[in-house]
Structure formats: structure tokens, C-alpha cells
Amino acid sequence: MLLDILHNFGSFFQLTAFSLVTWRMVVMWGVCVLLFYLAVRKGFEPLLLVPIAFGALLANLPSQGLITSVPLAGGQLDTGVLSLQFAPDGHRISHIVGGLYDFISQGVKLEIFPPIIFLGVGALTDFGPLIASPRTLLLGGAAQLGVLITFIGANALGFTSAQAASIGIIGGADGPTAIFVATKLAPELLGAIAVAAYTYMALVPLIQPPIMRALTTKKERLIRMKSLRPVSRAEKLTFAVLVTVITTLLVPAVASLIGMLMLGNFLRECGVTERLLKSAQNEIINVVTIFLGTSVGITMSGETFLRSQTLMIIGLGVVAFGFGTAGGVLAAKIINLFDRKNPINPLIGSAGVSAVPMAARVSQVEGQRADSGNFLLMHAMGPNVAGVIGTAVIAGYYIATLSR
Amino acid sequence: MPTLAAALSATPTFGENLQYQITGILVVLFTLGALALVVWLAGKVFTARSPQEAPARGPAPAAAAEAVPGSIYAAIAAAVSVALEDRHFVIHGVRLTDPRVNMAWGAEGRRSIYASKRLR
Numbered sequence: 001m002l003l004d005i006l007h008n009f010g011s012f013f014q015l016t017a018f019s020l021v022t023w024r025m026v027v028m029w030g031v032c033v034l035l036f037y038l039a040v041r042k043g044f045e046p047l048l049l050v051p052i053a054f055g056a057l058l059a060n061l062p063s064q065g066l067i068t069s070v071p072l073a074g075g076q077l078d079t080g081v082l083s084l085q086f087a088p089d090g091h092r093i094s095h096i097v098g099g100l101y102d103f104i105s106q107g108v109k110l111e112i113f114p115p116i117i118f119l120g121v122g123a124l125t126d127f128g129p130l131i132a133s134p135r136t137l138l139l140g141g142a143a144q145l146g147v148l149i150t151f152i153g154a155n156a157l158g159f160t161s162a163q164a165a166s167i168g169i170i171g172g173a174d175g176p177t178a179i180f181v182a183t184k185l186a187p188e189l190l191g192a193i194a195v196a197a198y199t200y201m202a203l204v205p206l207i208q209p210p211i212m213r214a215l216t217t218k219k220e221r222l223i224r225m226k227s228l229r230p231v232s233r234a235e236k237l238t239f240a241v242l243v244t245v246i247t248t249l250l251v252p253a254v255a256s257l258i259g260m261l262m263l264g265n266f267l268r269e270c271g272v273t274e275r276l277l278k279s280a281q282n283e284i285i286n287v288v289t290i291f292l293g294t295s296v297g298i299t300m301s302g303e304t305f306l307r308s309q310t311l312m313i314i315g316l317g318v319v320a321f322g323f324g325t326a327g328g329v330l331a332a333k334i335i336n337l338f339d340r341k342n343p344i345n346p347l348i349g350s351a352g353v354s355a356v357p358m359a360a361r362v363s364q365v366e367g368q369r370a371d372s373g374n375f376l377l378m379h380a381m382g383p384n385v386a387g388v389i390g391t392a393v394i395a396g397y398y399i400a401t402l403s404r
Numbered sequence: 405m406p407t408l409a410a411a412l413s414a415t416p417t418f419g420e421n422l423q424y425q426i427t428g429i430l431v432v433l434f435t436l437g438a439l440a441l442v443v444w445l446a447g448k449v450f451t452a453r454s455p456q457e458a459p460a461r462g463p464a465p466a467a468a469a470e471a472v473p474g475s476i477y478a479a480i481a482a483a484v485s486v487a488l489e490d491r492h493f494v495i496h497g498v499r500l501t502d503p504r505v506n507m508a509w510g511a512e513g514r515r516s517i518y519a520s521k522r523l524r
Binding site: 019046130131132135137138140141142143145148151152155161162170171229231232234235237239242243246247250317366386390393394397398401402 | 408412413414415416418420422425428429430432433434435436438439440441442443446447450451453510516
């Protein structure tokens with residue numbers, strides 16, 4: 001009897017997944033632990049990094065009924081693959097077969113989740129500072145310098161143009177846009193790009209200040225900006241409509257991102273859709289954040305993530321953030337050459353890299369370090385939200401010109 | 405944009421890439437510049453349409469000071485006494501400022517809030 005029990009136990013052990021564990025999976029468990037540490041212990045963008053890390057953990061377990069991976073040419077894996085089963089007559093689909101995340105990750109593959117996140121971002125964002133000071137839109141544009149330079153650098157390192165564009169967008173410091181572009185242009189790099197983007201967004205308070213101080217004089221850091229004028233509700237509603245129309249006409253490739261961003265903002269400002277606004281600000285963005293994060297994480301199997309390309313992407317991400325910060329600060333200094341009566345404190349230029357509202361808070365902190373009575377936060381929110389639009393525009397340019 | 409798509413290969417030369425990126429930043433700056441112009445014009449229209457509210461003038465400081473009750477003077481004197489830690493002092497005057505102009509109290513509140521934030 002004892003022998004039978006041992007035999008049965010041995011047979012059961014053969015059904016377990018231990019024998020399917022590879023060294024890559026074990027290494028990726030270490031990567032997951034690192035991401036958990038950064039998110040939970042260090043507080044690095046935990047709302048995104050925790051789901052991404054957990055998705056990565058699931059991707060590196062020999063699971064069943066969770067996700068389907070199909071090998072592609074070049075050693076890449078296509079994840080989230082659904083297959084169709086046809087009825088005997090051959091004309092009707094009888095079943096759609098796939099694991100849990102084969103279905104959920106369609107939200108990323110079909111580019112549904114990033115625009116929905118933008119709906120929530122729009123519902124949470126006050127564009128008033130930008131409307132009161134429209135010239136700060138240019139700072140949001142200039143901060144895209146990091147995207148362009150990183151594109152060139154990535155190309156020089158051997159990435160294709162489509163991959164380089166996806167890597168460069170990390171410099172926009174806008175997670176949903178980075179995921180949106182990577183899904184369109186370089187889905188094989190999605191996991192590494194998302195991790196780099198969100199990690200560096202959390203590191204903005206460490207990356208930006210040295211660059212901001214190096215590029216500004218003490219006198220410039222002391223500049224006190226004029227108070228922003230109040231902006232009426234009608235003006236905010238007009239802004240939402242104008243941005244939607246103008247941006248969609250100029251860069252139709254990002255109509256879904258900008259359209260949802262401004263829909264969320266319209267819900268916020270119109271004052272008659274309180275229930276919809278609350279849903280967009282809370283339940284919708286939170287639910288989609290969980291699914292977006294885990295769907296991105298589940299693409300990070302050891303086979304696709306443990307490559308030299310990942311290290312290069314992480315290195316290029318710092319370059320992107322650095323040049324983006326520099327671009328915004330230098331643009332503010334250039335504007336000051338033409339507008340001496342109403343100068344801009346160049347410290348708010350760095351907020352043009354998006355990373356809302358972290359980058360604006362960095363401008364505030366650096367401004368107060370120079371002058372404790374100077375409040376730059378609301379001024380910095382202008383370029384900060386302009387950076388979201390700027391990153392979407394450059395993303396649209398890349399998608400329109402590089403997607404095949 | 406189809407011409408641009410054809411212009412940039414998967415592995416372009418540095419010159420081709422530079423040209424492509426310059427076009428890109430021009431697209432961004434043109435789009436955001438156009439938005440800035442339209443938003444600025446819209447702002448002008450909205451500002452012109454909303455009649456400027458004449459600033460409601462408060463009482464003259466001297467007159468207002470006269471209206472300050474004695475208990476407020478006592479509270480100010482007590483606060484100064486605590487701040488100076490019982491050193492001898494004389495208050496020569498109390499000046500009332502318009503809170504809509506002088507935001508010192510609010511500014512101090514914001515300063516203390518931001519000073520308490522711990523940024524990584």
C-alpha cells in the first residue's frame with residue numbers, strides 16, 4: 001500500500017510543472033523581485049509597476065490556461081494568441097480558444113487600453129494653467145528633443161527605425177503613449193519599453209534636478225512669474241474641443257489618444273456629468289490600469305526580455321529623459337530672449353517631459369530651493385500637460401510615417 | 405505623410421535620420437504653435453467678452469484699522485509676545501492689508517505644505 005501511495009505521488013509529480021522551469025524563468029523571477037522592491041519598498045510608480053511585475057511573474061511560470069505564446073522568426077514570441085475553432089459546416093466559428101490573458105491582452109494588442117487610460121488622465125487634469133499661458137505649449141514641444149535624439153541613438157545602436165521610434169517615446173515620459181507606439185511599431189520590445197518608461201518616470205526627481213541646475217543661472221532660477229489669469233469654464237470647454245479638432249486634423253494617427261484625453265477633460269469641465277466623471281477618474285482608469293499593467297508584464301517572458309536589447313533600451317531611456325529635460329529648459333531660455341517683459345522661469349521648462357504631475361513638482365521644489373517664496377507649481381503645470389499633447393503629436397508623426 | 409514614410413528606411417543614414425527628426429520636431433512645434441495661437445486668440449475673445457469686474461474697494465486701511473476690535477489687538481500682542489519669547493517689545497501700529505492683494509498668509513501655508521512633502 002505504501003508503495004502504491006509513493007507510486008501515485010511520483011505519477012502526480014510528473015504532472016506538475018517543475019520540470020518545465022528554465023534558467024531564464026528563474027532569472028526573470030529575480031527581475032520580478034527587483035520590480036516589486038522598486039514599486040513596493042521604493043514607491044516607484046507602484047500603480048503600474050506592481051501589475052507589470054506580477055504579469056511578468058505569471059509570464060515566467062509554466063502555466064496552463066493563462067497565456068498562449070507562439071514562436072516567431074528571430075526567436076521572438078507572439079503572446080496573447082487566440083485561435084478559432086470552426087463548426088463542422090466550416091462556415092461558423094464554434095469556439096474562440098485562448099487563456100485568460102489571451103483575451104485580456106487584446107486590450108493592448110488592439111490599442112484599446114492606452115486611450116481609455118487617457119480618458120481618465122483627461123478627467124483628472126486641469127488644463128487651466130496651459131490655457132492661461134498658451135506659450136507654455138511650446139515648452140511641451142521642445143521637451144520632445146529627448147525623443148528625437150534617442151531615436152537617432154537607437155538607430156545608431158542597430159535598432160530599426162520602428163523600434164527606435166518606440167524607444168525614443170520613452171523620453172516623452174508618458175506611459176500610455178509609449179505603450180501605444182510600441183504596440184503599433186515594435187510589439188517585441190513592449191515589455192522593456194514599458195518598464196523603462198515607468199521606472200524613469202518615477203526617477204524624474206533624481207534625473208532632472210542636476211540638468212536643470214546645470215543649464216540655468218542663479219538669476220534665472222530666481223525669476224518670479226506673473227500670476228496666471230483665471231480661466232472660465234466656457235474657455236476650458238472650448239479648449240477641449242479645439243485641441244481635439246486641430247490635433248486630429250493635423251495628426252490623425254493619434255486621434256484615439258487625444259480624443260479620449262479631451263473627452264475626459266470635457267466631462268470634467270462641463271459640470272453636468274458628475275457620475276461619468278467620477279467613473280472616468282476612478283473605476284475606469286483603475287480597472288484598465290490593472291489590465292494594462294499585467295498585459296504588458298505578461299509579454300516579459302525570459303526569452304524576449306533577457307536580451308542585450310533590453311539593457312540598451314534601459315540605457316537609452318535615461319538619455320531620452322535627460323535630453324527632454326534639457327530641451328524644455330533651453331526652450332524657456334530662448335522664449336525669454338524674445339519676451340523680456342514677462343519672462344519664464346526656465347525651471348518650468350523641464351516639466352515639458354510630461355510625467356504629470358511629478359515633473360511639475362520637481363520644478364516647484366527646485367524653484368523653492370533657489371527662492372523659498374517662489375511658487376512655480378501652477379506655472380509648471382502648463383508645460384507639464386502640454387508635454388502630454390506634444391508626446392502624442394510626435395507619436396502620431398512616427399506612427400503615420402513608420403507603420404507598415 | 406506617405407512620402408516621409410518612403411523616405412526613412414529601417415536603417416537610415418545619419419543624414420536621412422537627422423532630416424526626418426528635424427521634420428518631426430517641426431511637426432510638433434507647428435501643431436503646438438497652432439494650438440497656442442488658437443488658444444491665445446480664444447482667450448482674448450473670452451477676456452473681452454467677460455466684463456472686467458471693478459475691484460470692490462475695501463475700506464481704507466486707516467479707517468479699517470479703526471474698525472479692528474480691541475480683542476484683535478490683544479491677540480496680535482499675545483502672538484508677538486510668544487514669538488519673541490517674552491522679550492520686551494512695543495507695537496507701534498497694526499496695518500490692515502487687503503487679503504485679495506497680499507497673499508502672505510496663503511503663501512506661507514503653501515510653503516509649509518510643500519516643505520513637508522518628501523520627494524524621492
